[in-house]
Amino acid sequence: MKHILIVVFLFTTVQFSAQTDAENLKKIYSNSLTNGMSYQWLDHLSNQIGGRLSGSLNAEKAVQYTKEELEKLGLDKVWLQPVMVPRWVRGAPEFAYFETSPGVTTNVNICALGGSVATPTGGIKAKIIEVGSYTELKALGEDKIKGKIVFINRPMQADLINTFEAYGGCSVERYAGAAEAAKYGAVGTIVRSLNLRLDDYPHTGSMGYGDLPNSKRIPSAAISTNDAELLSGMIALNKNLNFFFSQNCKQLADVQSYNVIGEITGSEFPNEIIVVGGHLDSWDLGDGSHDDGAGVVQSMDVLRLLKESGIRPKRTIRAVLFMNEENGLRGGKKYAEVAKSKNEKHVFALESDSGGFSPRGFSFQCSEAMLAKIQSWRSLFKPYLIHSFEAGYSGADIGPLKDDNIVLAGLRPDSQRYFDHHHAANDTFEHVNKRELELGAASMTALVYLMDTYGTETISNEVELRD
Amino acid sequence: MKHILIVVFLFTTVQFSAQTDAENLKKIYSNSLTNGMSYQWLDHLSNQIGGRLSGSLNAEKAVQYTKEELEKLGLDKVWLQPVMVPRWVRGAPEFAYFETSPGVTTNVNICALGGSVATPTGGIKAKIIEVGSYTELKALGEDKIKGKIVFINRPMQADLINTFEAYGGCSVERYAGAAEAAKYGAVGTIVRSLNLRLDDYPHTGSMGYGDLPNSKRIPSAAISTNDAELLSGMIALNKNLNFFFSQNCKQLADVQSYNVIGEITGSEFPNEIIVVGGHLDSWDLGDGSHDDGAGVVQSMDVLRLLKESGIRPKRTIRAVLFMNEENGLRGGKKYAEVAKSKNEKHVFALESDSGGFSPRGFSFQCSEAMLAKIQSWRSLFKPYLIHSFEAGYSGADIGPLKDDNIVLAGLRPDSQRYFDHHHAANDTFEHVNKRELELGAASMTALVYLMDTYGTETISNEVELRD
Incomplete structure (x- = not known):
């Protein structure tokens, strides 16, 4: 009725x-x-x-x-x-490259994620290790990560019709990747830009450190999708690849x-x-x-x-x-x-x-x-x-x-x-x-x-x- | 049932x-x-x-x-x-201007409409008269048009949700405007581009002369929406405005x-x-x-x-x-x-x-x-x-x-x-x-x-x- x-x-x-x-x-x-x-x-x-x-x-x-x-x-x-x-201010432009052999470098397009700390003055250079997701990062542990830059390379899922769903699926990588990697002694994180197409633009966005003390915070940047593909290919060829980045952002x-x-x-x-x-x-x-x-x-x-x-x-x-x-x-x-x-x-x-x-x-x-x-x-x-x-x-x-x-x-x-x-x-x-x-x-x-x-x-x- | x-x-x-x-x-x-x-x-x-x-x-x-x-x-x-x-080939780039006083000219962006004849070698210069539509053109008659260039300035209707309907509403102006103007002795037509936004691109498209004999055919070009607005404003200020255009297209x-x-x-x-x-x-x-x-x-x-x-x-x-x-x-x-x-x-x-x-x-x-x-x-x-x-x-x-x-x-x-x-x-x-x-x-x-x-x-x- x-x-x-x-x-x-x-x-x-x-x-x-x-x-x-x-x-x-x-x-x-x-x-x-x-x-x-x-x-x-x-x-x-x-x-x-x-x-x-x-x-x-x-x-x-x-x-x-x-x-x-x-x-x-x-x-x-x-x-x-x-x-x-x-x-939060970005400061001087970011700069990054990977090094295939001593002194032989290729520049890549990055930008600091919003809320990130700066790199030490003069930038930071370290071995880079690639993970496919936040879950994979958590599984790796201190042994594999300590002293390295972690590259989190999770592409947005292309077959979702609503692209916001695809965005939601990868946002923990950008937001929380650095805090997680820092727990295992990483010195920085590079996150694949949340972009469904392949191009040269790095995409910023917010990240956070949770309750991580200031002294433990590591710098985090996004890399363009084209350069994420390139970097991933280079890491496949050379597991000991060095990566350098500098960024000068600051929380006022x-x-x-x-x-x-x-x-x-x-x-x-x-x-x-x-x-x-x-x-x-x-x-x-x-x-x-x-x-x-x-x-x-x-x-x-x-x-x-x-x-x-x-x-x-x-x-x-x-x-x-x-x-x-x-x-x-x-x-x-x-x-x-x-x-x-x-x-x-x-x-x-x-x-x-x-x-x-x-x-x-x-x-x-x-x-x-x-x-x-x-x-x-x-x-x-x-x-x-x-x-x-x-x-x-x-x-x-x-x-x-x-x-x-x-x-x-x-x-x-x-x-x-x-x-x-x-x-x-x-x-x-x-x-x-x-x-x-x-x-x-x-x-x-x-x-x-x-x-x-x-x-x-x-x-x-x-x-x-x-x- | x-x-x-x-x-x-x-x-x-x-x-x-x-x-x-x-x-x-x-x-x-x-x-x-x-x-x-x-x-x-x-x-x-x-x-x-x-x-x-x-x-x-x-x-x-x-x-x-x-x-x-x-x-x-x-x-x-x-x-x-x-x-x-x-x-049909376009030939050398088109060129057009209006003349506010002898020798004082302003260039505008045009392109020949597909199927149009060329202007006479060296282009054509004549007084320009503006009409708001094909219907208005038909109503003007030989007196007002003979020896002139006719400017057909009909904007696409912006409040139609389906833009193809707005296109359909103006397509007779582009397709048949020249043939109609030629009947009254016009020497050329300039048609507002079928574009809903204001910009500098002229938009081509097909036009036809029907059964008009070759000797009566007059050249027809599209003008960018920005320049259509400009030209319309200048005509409002000066009813005797001269317009020049040259185009070199040809039907092979x-x-x-x-x-x-x-x-x-x-x-x-x-x-x-x-x-x-x-x-x-x-x-x-x-x-x-x-x-x-x-x-x-x-x-x-x-x-x-x-x-x-x-x-x-x-x-x-x-x-x-x-x-x-x-x-x-x-x-x-x-x-x-x-x-x-x-x-x-x-x-x-x-x-x-x-x-x-x-x-x-x-x-x-x-x-x-x-x-x-x-x-x-x-x-x-x-x-x-x-x-x-x-x-x-x-x-x-x-x-x-x-x-x-x-x-x-x-x-x-x-x-x-x-x-x-x-x-x-x-x-x-x-x-x-x-x-x-x-x-x-x-x-x-x-x-x-x-x-x-x-x-x-x-x-x-x-x-x-x-x-």
Whole structure:
């Protein structure tokens, strides 16, 4: 009986408003594709500011720029939320080579991993040993590793359709490889870049030492996939290969930074808050266009597109541009902490942090009943080729908001090209297509509009209350 | 009653084989993503051969190369099908400028449209008049146009989600604008490039003069979108603006060329033929990677992927690499003509000619019952994010095969980026992502596998026969 009630109720609701909803979605998409601001904002963030590592001058420029742009939109409120962030700096360019015989060297492309310590001044040279994975590293033990540089060469799994799954499968190697190798007396680690294609770009990303004391910490760098293949081939030929690398990175004291927040206050339920966000910081090698300039400008455009489409939301809609997702998540944690301290009721949060590619759908952390409710909107999205509404990961910055009531979601763009650019020098503006970016902004706006219109109460709850 | 029968029958069939089908699709996709040949073949076609305009030396190199590569696959049969093709050559680079006052000129980026005549030696200079569309051009009449160059400035419509619809909306301007303008005494036409973004690349493409006598034909060129905007702005300031352009293109005598065909002969129904194809020729400005090197290598890989996945098709599967899609369709017409003369029974043809981007689905020219049968395979494609199975256009080269019995289909990749590159100097290999290309090849193979397994007979026919 419950099931029948649910179906009938859903059906009636959907039929009732389908016409208006369809028209509003059309307005949102048309506005984004003909009159969107995302691309222009991203051009500024990427080409006038550039890479925005937490604590850097560029990150602060980005805070000021996005605040000013939000202020131009005529929102109800725009503010900066202070947060202390770590400040890691790369220093002078890294340098690395392998030595096939004394003095005969071949340079390879590396970059320090974010959070790594520097090599000793003048660099470090040692025998290099290759392992295929973190598990293999743990099995080798001190005998084989002590005094050596460990090369962790785990390629991303190519036959996974969702490339984020392939990324997840290799991330422990990058994050924890150095700490593990250090336990067995290694003097450094070189990790294969998390990139599905073969090219010359090293890809940075965060690593950590856990509770390893400072004195035991060893430097860790990523090597390009082409050079990982080359190095692996050379090691196969010569088990006593020497490897040299130098890097000059450093962890400085924390500095003051900000989350940037803009708000349209709800007309009916101002105390129910919907968050849409991306992260303002990026790695330093590229200009952070896909990761996550795209999510930032799309989130800003959600507010603008609602206004331009003449939609006055019932609930409060906030665009939150989080600081320090990449190496600390301080912005996401601070936002949740402040929300909790103020007893704010967050009902929905949507993050875009998977690149500015053609949107395919969303993934959700919510109840089955809520997912079913969202899936009942599927036909509204069909004209825009948005087809995937599945349970799954939402986003790092909104994660700290998780409780039993909030619905969390992530925009899911096509993932095939993302890791060609992720955390590398070629994460740059020319690799973003204007229309793909705008379709993402429109899709986020459409979902926010529907969540605001229909709320996050689910039919099954209501039916249960009546039981 | 009929409807119930259909549903039950479909359900049983799908359940029965779903396990094997799912396993075979997994093999096909995994093989393509880990061991595909598409990208390597495209690298050769694009970077070792290059643009392949019909009748050019490069087109003949491409015929030889693809024939040799197909021969390496151990197919049952590989052959060349002779076809006479037109040979249009661009000649020396085009040159154009507008003149704001005598001797004060600004250069703009143009390219001759395929099939256009040259300007008189030394170029042509005349007053330029802007129209917004073909319809507007027809309305202006001889008074306003005679002796002038007509600038047809119709932007593609940005709020259409499927960019091919936006392309279709402006194609008469490019194809027929010159013939129409010539009727009113214009001396040349400049057409806005069919490109959704603003950049400096002029985009070529075919145009025709219909039955206009040679003496009346006027030269026609495309102008980059950036320069179309600039020119339009200058015309608004100065109604008497002079425009100069020179182009040296020429239509030569037809030459001998070939369709390239490879075949796996069917094990049960060798006389039922399934065609999978793309076109081997391209325009000359870029290397034709997306249009249609992608379709060529994907079609070749369909045969290889079937073999590698241990699938022995019941029906005959042919990869047909058509010559001369761009400016004549002679290859497509020849293939259909030969098929008809031999009384060959073609049951299904699938074309890939929309770029090597992430596949989203297929569009079909077939009966409703057949479309319903295909849509019953939807869940098999879901893990690969292939979601769109709709009635619609198939492809130019397979069009001439159309009759009452054949099912025609087109691969539908994500269309957002296609017209950034289409027919322009930046249709090049570096804009193709290996995984996107491979997913397309796998999706085509999967559909061919299912069509071969379940045939193109439809349940409703069977039910009707029993009535």
